[in-house]
Amino acid sequence: MVLRVGAVLVAIGTVATIATLLPLATGGDARPVAVYLLCFLAPIGLGAILVALWQRASSRSRRIRSSGDGHRK
Numbered sequence: 001m002v003l004r005v006g007a008v009l010v011a012i013g014t015v016a017t018i019a020t021l022l023p024l025a026t027g028g029d030a031r032p033v034a035v036y037l038l039c040f041l042a043p044i045g046l047g048a049i050l051v052a053l054w055q056r057a058s059s060r061s062r063r064i065r066s067s068g069d070g071h072r073k
Helices: 002-026 033-038 041-067
Strands: none
Touching: 002 033, 002 041
């Protein structure tokens, strides 16, 4: 669930970043402040994705250790 939310936040942040930079590159008018604030969703989404992946890897590691099937040398 957190992984999907993170992916959506990254997508929204990326679209907002493109919407912010495109007018600056073409000589258009600047966008409203809300669009600039939406750009912050991309790194927040990336953080959510990293947390979700860390939790998933940690849970799998615990499950492997508890089942005793791990190959230890």
